[in-house]
Amino acid sequence: xxxxxxxxxxxxxxxxxxxxxxxxxGRTGSGLLIGSDVSxxxxxxxxxxxxxxxGAYFSGPTTTIARGPTGTFYLxxxxxxxxxxxxxxxxxxxxxxxxxxxxxxxxxxxxxxxSDDGSVLVxxxxxxxxxxxxxxxxxxxxxxxxxxxxxxxxxxxxSDGALVVNARPVTVGDAGHALNVIDQNGNVSLSFDGTSAxxxxxxxxxxxxxxxxxGELLVARPYTFTIDVYARDYTKExxxxxxxxxxxxxxxxxxxxxxxFDRPFTPALMEIWEDERGLLWLYMMLPSPxxxxxxxxxxxxSEQGIDEEAYRALGSRPRVETIIxxxxxxxxxxxxxxxxxxxxxxxxxxxxxxxxxxxSSLGEPSLQISRVQLKR
Numbered sequence: 589x590x591x592x593x594x595x596x597x598x599x600x601x602x603x604x605x606x607x608x609x610x611x612x613x614g615r616t617g618s619g620l621l622i623g624s625d626v627s628x629x630x631x632x633x634x635x636x637x638x639x640x641x642x643g644a645y646f647s648g649p650t651t652t653i654a655r656g657p658t659g660t661f662y663l664x665x666x667x668x669x670x671x672x673x674x675x676x677x678x679x680x681x682x683x684x685x686x687x688x689x690x691x692x693x694x695x696x697x698x699x700x701x702x703s704d705d706g707s708v709l710v711x712x713x714x715x716x717x718x719x720x721x722x723x724x725x726x727x728x729x730x731x732x733x734x735x736x737x738x739x740x741x742x743x744x745x746x747s748d749g750a751l752v753v754n755a756r757p758v759t760v761g762d763a764g765h766a767l768n769v770i771d772q773n774g775n776v777s778l779s780f781d782g783t784s785a786x787x788x789x790x791x792x793x794x795x796x797x798x799x800x801x802x803g804e805l806l807v808a809r810p811y812t813f814t815i816d817v818y819a820r821d822y823t824k825e826x827x828x829x830x831x832x833x834x835x836x837x838x839x840x841x842x843x844x845x846x847x848x849f850d851r852p853f854t855p856a857l858m859e860i861w862e863d864e865r866g867l868l869w870l871y872m873m874l875p876s877p878x879x880x881x882x883x884x885x886x887x888x889x890s891e892q893g894i895d896e897e898a899y900r901a902l903g904s905r906p907r908v909e910t911i912i913x914x915x916x917x918x919x920x921x922x923x924x925x926x927x928x929x930x931x932x933x934x935x936x937x938x939x940x941x942x943x944x945x946x947x948s949s950l951g952e953p954s955l956q957i958s959r960v961q962l963k964r
Contacts (some may be wrong), residue, residue: 619827622915622922631924633912635958639678644955646942651742655937656702656723661957664697671697671710673725684708684725689715692727699743711735718774731774745799752805754795757957765793767807769822780822781807781952792839796860810857811839834874851883858890861938867962869913871935878906914962
């Protein structure tokens with residue numbers, strides 16, 4: 589597996605030949621359009637190994653893994669659903685909290701966030717509660733928040749201590765989802781960017797969030813590759829749109845596909861973040877050009893359940909490609925990109941990636957943490 593990591597780290601890019609439209613960058617009345625022309629052919633994207641978390645069993649979602657300001661990693665273990673801390677050296681440090689409904693307990697963690705002072709915030713989608721722990725694992729306090737049924741994905745912590753959560757609006761009679769601003773007392777001060785409730789089109793409620801260092805909020809729609817920029821008062825300022833021949837013009841009209849069965853993977857913007865230089869990073873997944881349709885889901889399912897062997901065979905064939913791009917918003921153009929044949933792991937924390945590996949020496953899984961960076 590270490591050889592695979594080396595291959596990924598070596599897969600830097602300059603001007604990669606991609607089947608993308610060579611749209612011109614440009615500014616419109618509503619925002620910025622980012623085309624496919626690369627403006628920095630000497631730039632490269634590299635993965636640097638950061639740590640290997642020993643015995644960590646993580647399966648997502650990426651909202652349940654975070655990195656603290658001192659390099660400690662926090663994740664919800666997929667085996668026992670407990671929040672655990674790992675040092676920057678990869679060794680297990682402590683368990684934080686425990687299962688249950690009392691103080692310092694949680695039932696269904698949907699978000700793990702770390703504040704600038706190192707406090708660890710746990711958003712429980714079942715209890716509707718936000719709990720805070722010190723960086724040493726001591727329980728500090730909990731606050732009831734109007735977030736239920738696991739709807740709190742994603743969430744982002746702002747510099748003023750407020751939380752923005754993608755969840756159901758709290759006003760009686762409201763439907764669908766909205767971005768709810770929750771203050772430190774657990775009150776919703778504002779709901780914005782709402783969507784209608786249509787159980788047949790739940791994917792239109794998805795959002796990607798990033799809190800900018802200047803206090804603005806980036807809100808991305810994964811299936812149209814559009815990022816809205818909101819000011820400190822949550823008024824929409826502008827939008828950023830990645831334009832290419834493979835980017836759909838509107839949300840899918842049917843359930844997005846993972847490419848396992850008879851439909852190709854639905855192109856999606858999977859994560860966004862800004863680095864310390866203010867450059868915007870886009871992590872995208874597209875259908876592989878080598879993808880071939882398999883049997884429909886109904887042929888793999890039966891009254892006894894799913895045919896595990898058939899499902900594994902379908903899932904192991906070429907399905908997706910990964911593209912990582914770096915955008916210079918000040919200049920208004922794409923700097924460079926990396927294109928890989930497979931996913932590189934679960935992105936989190938602004939440029940960190942977690943990838944499960946099998947550690948034969950320990951006889952148990954571990955989690956390889958790497959960080960993607962731009963080199964000029």
